[in-house]
Amino acid sequence: MLEFRKEYFKDERDDHLNEVGQPRQRQDMLGHVTGRTRYFDDHAFEGLLHLKVLRSPHPHARLRSIDVSAAERSAGVKRVILAADVPVNKNTLLSLIGFGKDDEPLLAVDKVRYKGEPIVAVVAESEAAAYAALAKIRVNCEPLPAVLDVEEAIKPGAPVVNETYPANTFEYHEKYNHQKLRFGDVERAFASADFVLEERYQMSPIEHAPTETNGSIAAPETNDRFVVHTCTQALFFSLGTAAKLLDLPSNRLHFIGGTVGGGFGGKVDSLTEPLSILGAMLTGRPVRYVLGREEEMLYGCPRGAERHYIKDGVMRDGRVVARKVTSYFDAGAYTRLSSYGAVKCIAHLPGPYTIPNVHGDCYCVFTNRTPATAMRGFGITGVDFALEVQMDKLAHKVGMDPMEFRILNAYRDGDMKAHRREAHNCALIECVQVAAEKAGWPIRDEFRRMNSLTGGGGERAGIPATATDEVGRIGTGRPASTTPPRAPAMPIPSTPRVPQPVVAQPRMAPAPRPVMPTPPPPPPTAPLPREQTKPVAPGPQHGATRFSSVFGTRRR
Amino acid sequence: MAKHRGRGMASINYPIGMNLGGDPSQALVHSNPEGKFTVTLSAIDLGQGMKQVTRQIAAETLGVPISDVYVDTADSDTGPHDMGSFASRGTHRVGNAVMVAAKEARGVMMEAAAEELEVNAADLETDGRGNIHVKGAPLRAISVKDVAIAAQFRQGKTIAGRGIFLIPLSEVNAETGEMSPVSCYAHACLVADLEVDDETGEVTMLKMTSAYELGRAINPKMVEQQLVGGAWMGMSHALYETPEPYYPDIAHGPRDYNEYVMPGPGDICPHDIAVLERPAPDGPFGGKGPGEMCANPVLPAVANAIFNAVGVRIDELPITPEKVLRAIKAQGGARPQGAPAGRG
Numbered sequence: 017m018l019e020f021r022k023e024y025f026k027d028e029r030d031d032h033l034n035e036v037g038q039p040r041q042r043q044d045m046l047g048h049v050t051g052r053t054r055y056f057d058d059h060a061f062e063g064l065l066h067l068k069v070l071r072s073p074h075p076h077a078r079l080r081s082i083d084v085s086a087a088e089r090s091a092g093v094k095r096v097i098l099a100a101d102v103p104v105n106k107n108t109l110l111s112l113i114g115f116g117k118d119d120e121p122l123l124a125v126d127k128v129r130y131k132g133e134p135i136v137a138v139v140a141e142s143e144a145a146a147y148a149a150l151a152k153i154r155v156n157c158e159p160l161p162a163v164l165d166v167e168e169a170i171k172p173g174a175p176v177v178n179e180t181y182p183a184n185t186f187e188y189h190e191k192y193n194h195q196k197l198r199f200g201d202v203e204r205a206f207a208s209a210d211f212v213l214e215e216r217y218q219m220s221p222i223e224h225a226p227t228e229t230n231g232s233i234a235a236p237e238t239n240d241r242f243v244v245h246t247c248t249q250a251l252f253f254s255l256g257t258a259a260k261l262l263d264l265p266s267n268r269l270h271f272i273g274g275t276v277g278g279g280f281g282g283k284v285d286s287l288t289e290p291l292s293i294l295g296a297m298l299t300g301r302p303v304r305y306v307l308g309r310e311e312e313m314l315y316g317c318p319r320g321a322e323r324h325y326i327k328d329g330v331m332r333d334g335r336v337v338a339r340k341v342t343s344y345f346d347a348g349a350y351t352r353l354s355s356y357g358a359v360k361c362i363a364h365l366p367g368p369y370t371i372p373n374v375h376g377d378c379y380c381v382f383t384n385r386t387p388a389t390a391m392r393g394f395g396i397t398g399v400d401f402a403l404e405v406q407m408d409k410l411a412h413k414v415g416m417d418p419m420e421f422r423i424l425n426a427y428r429d430g431d432m433k434a435h436r437r438e439a440h441n442c443a444l445i446e447c448v449q450v451a452a453e454k455a456g457w458p459i460r461d462e463f464r465r466m467n468s469l470t471g472g473g474g475e476r477a478g479i480p481a482t483a484t485d486e487v488g489r490i491g492t493g494r495p496a497s498t499t500p501p502r503a504p505a506m507p508i509p510s511t512p513r514v515p516q517p518v519v520a521q522p523r524m525a526p527a528p529r530p531v532m533p534t535p536p537p538p539p540p541t542a543p544l545p546r547e548q549t550k551p552v553a554p555g556p557q558h559g560a561t562r563f564s565s566v567f568g569t570r571r572r
Numbered sequence: 573m574a575k576h577r578g579r580g581m582a583s584i585n586y587p588i589g590m591n592l593g594g595d596p597s598q599a600l601v602h603s604n605p606e607g608k609f610t611v612t613l614s615a616i617d618l619g620q621g622m623k624q625v626t627r628q629i630a631a632e633t634l635g636v637p638i639s640d641v642y643v644d645t646a647d648s649d650t651g652p653h654d655m656g657s658f659a660s661r662g663t664h665r666v667g668n669a670v671m672v673a674a675k676e677a678r679g680v681m682m683e684a685a686a687e688e689l690e691v692n693a694a695d696l697e698t699d700g701r702g703n704i705h706v707k708g709a710p711l712r713a714i715s716v717k718d719v720a721i722a723a724q725f726r727q728g729k730t731i732a733g734r735g736i737f738l739i740p741l742s743e744v745n746a747e748t749g750e751m752s753p754v755s756c757y758a759h760a761c762l763v764a765d766l767e768v769d770d771e772t773g774e775v776t777m778l779k780m781t782s783a784y785e786l787g788r789a790i791n792p793k794m795v796e797q798q799l800v801g802g803a804w805m806g807m808s809h810a811l812y813e814t815p816e817p818y819y820p821d822i823a824h825g826p827r828d829y830n831e832y833v834m835p836g837p838g839d840i841c842p843h844d845i846a847v848l849e850r851p852a853p854d855g856p857f858g859g860k861g862p863g864e865m866c867a868n869p870v871l872p873a874v875a876n877a878i879f880n881a882v883g884v885r886i887d888e889l890p891i892t893p894e895k896v897l898r899a900i901k902a903q904g905g906a907r908p909q910g911a912p913a914g915r916g
Contacts, residue, residue, distance in 0.1 A: 346820075359744060394864075419913075
């Protein structure tokens with residue numbers, strides 16, 4: 017059952033359009049429902065070969081020697097591919113846009129860092145022949161101690177998972193082992209809050225479970241190029257990744273895709289394309305590499321586990337006055353996209369609420385498990401679970417209806433968010449009101465009358481005086497606990513707005529005026545998002561290393 | 573031993589597009605000599621309806637019927653660059669790029685029509701049914717088909733357009749986390765009604781009731797498909813799914829769908845949905861995107877409803893019968909938290 021509530025925000029829309037807003041049938045629907053849509057694996061090639069990989073049986077081990085002689089002699093085998101055959105055998109996915117250090121080989125070198133890591137690939141006349149050959153490969157390896165828990169991994173003396181990041185944490189801004197969020201003074205607000213609640217939340221990994229497993233078919237074309245049929249969710253991302261690993265000019269690759277049998281984030285990592293193409297390069301024949309169901313489930317990169325500690329200060333009247341969140345994203349053995357997800361999580365704090373004091377620390381941690389990747393709601397799903405269960409507990413604690421508690425604390429147009437941008441286009445209050453009404457969940461009139469368009473801004477638009485700290489500086493050892501001691505306060509320049517009062521506690525001293533000049537307008541590339549059109553006091557500029565400032569680490 | 577009913581809610585927002593921006597999309601739009609348009613992309617249709625959303629945006633912008641537009645994607649030799657289908661960026665980013673391209677193509681089409689009708693292009697409008705006419709004078713008209721023929725064979729004009737949409741990459745302050753993450757957010761609130769068996773720890777979903785605000789709904793039926801399916805995924809995340817049931821222990825990994833537990837058709841429940849549309853100021857016709865956020869409110873709403881039913885807080889996902897049962901036992905039995913709101 018679905019209804020449109022057109023009476024909300026109707027002044028902001030023109031509802032008389034010809035095509036937009038119409039329930040038209042999709043152009044691809046007939047193909048889907050009649051089973052005639054072509055997916056990557058529906059392309060037949062004469063002389064097609066099949067590629068399979070030998071995977072590590074250990075979560076962490078040193079590779080001493082690999083004997084593939086029997087596999088090479090095995091029936092139907094056309095080629096055995098070793099790490100040394102990969103032209104550029106080290107990459108990190110986000111290097112395509114300049115983030116992070118290369119930290120992951122296509123085929124393992126010297127060490128394996130998770131159970132299931134590819135070590136050797138075999139290209140054969142059939143999948144059965146490939147599997148038979150894999151069984152004949154002898155790998156002599158020395159198991160190493162593995163670390164599987166994020167908080168264990170950042171303790172001193174923990175096994176080093178990935179030598180590119182020897183402290184087992186991604187490095188942000190070439191400075192800290194986590195991404196910080198600092199807005200106001202949570203400790204002061206906790207001290208004067210009526211209640212303080214600190215809780216721990218955990219989300220286990222989750223598999224994307226697509227109907228169609230990851231896969232691709234690569235074939236030599238007659239013009240010294242390779243055509244690649246793929247189920248990637250990001251065509252040029254996968255093309256660029258393959259071109260880098262194989263040291264090929266990008267225009268020698270011709271990627272064809274666009275129709276995917278379930279993605280949910282699990283088909284961004286370009287798991288199969290580079291090996292399919294390498295197989296085609298080395299054999300001169302079309303090569304198909306498709307993950308089996310077990311491989312997809314265990315080694316095809318899940319939604320990563322997350323652990324969140326949330327400490328909130330709340331007043332008897334229901335106002336949340338402080339929120340402190342410490343989060344650990346379990347990246348598994350390699351960065352993939354987890355470094356990005358952690359920053360997205362920080363940007364999301366403290367959830368869709370206006371809370372005057374917010375403190376966030378988000379760690380991207382390496383462990384000896386299958387590398388995690390994006391999944392529907394990446395960076396948000398896990399922390400939203402934690403935040404909203406916490407909100408329910410807080411409402412219970414102050415004896416308030418959970419719906420009214422959300423409305424009271426909801427962000428509104430004009431409010432300042434913890435990442436120091438003004439909120440606009442808000443609609444949380446209206447969603448709560450409509451859901452309550454539909455569910456027959458009674459809320460009081462005063463809460464029914466509130467809305468996102470009014471009541472925000474003013475004092476709620478201020479940026480409070482904020483202390484910063486140097487906790488987690490790279491090279492100063494790993495954090496010992498989830499609540500690191502506060503370092504000497506260092507005031508951060510604030511905008512010349514009214515300082516945000518901390519509810520029910522003494523006013524802070526007015527913040528100093530900004531010392532940074534107004535930045536030049538961004539290049540005129542496209543319509544600017546409204547948040548960016550606001551004058552803002554920028555942080556330190558990084559000039560030519562603009563990209564590096566996002567995650568703090570330039571491509572090496 | 574008994575079954576206890578419970579009700580819980582959660583409210584969320586969700587950022588649209590890649591965090592920090594820097595994720596461009598391009599689009600090309602061109603007409604054949606009969607006034608039929610092709611939108612060329614490299615964006616991916618994961619089943620979410622990328623092709624149809626961009627098709628409707630192109631048709632609306634061009635001012636032609638939907639049947640005169642098809643979307644071709646994704647071939648790296650012909651489709652211009654797109655960052656990829658993730659981060660709820662399809663409608664917002666690709667949609668905007670298609671709008672820019674379609675506007676350029678429309679501009680050429682109107683100029684060509686003006687030349688044929690010997691009027692000023694600014695005085696012309698499309699009727700959305702394949703014709704172009706002088707504003708206020710519907711009979712001074714020419715079909716899009718005739719315009720395209722004239723442009724191709726008499727005027728030597730290409731009815732085509734190029735589009736790109738890019739939100740410039742935001743910096744992140746290392747000390748404070750100051751940044752511009754995204755330009756707009758979708759919103760939701762969801763109520764979960766369920767039943768907990770205090771003998772087995774099993775949770776049965778009874779009903780979901782929700783309100784989603786997702787900017788302009790470009791195609792209401794596809795919005796419905798996203799919200800219904802997404803909420804099922806949220807319910808599955810809440811109660812069933814993980815390849816590591818005893819995380820951080822990596823043992824017990826599933827090898828197939830017999831071992832990776834997900835809800836079946838008998839486990840899903842009715843979902844009563846309201847859609848609100850607060851247009852994004854920088855979205856195509858105000859569109860944001862429902863793709864990811866629809867799953868998110870279900871997880872905490874389910875956890876909160878379980879507390880309401882039996883008084884235990886399960887703070888670790890997924891909320892399996894084992895966890896519920898252990899928590900009930902540790903508590904010394906179910907402790908219903910009173911009648912669910914609105915169900916007195």
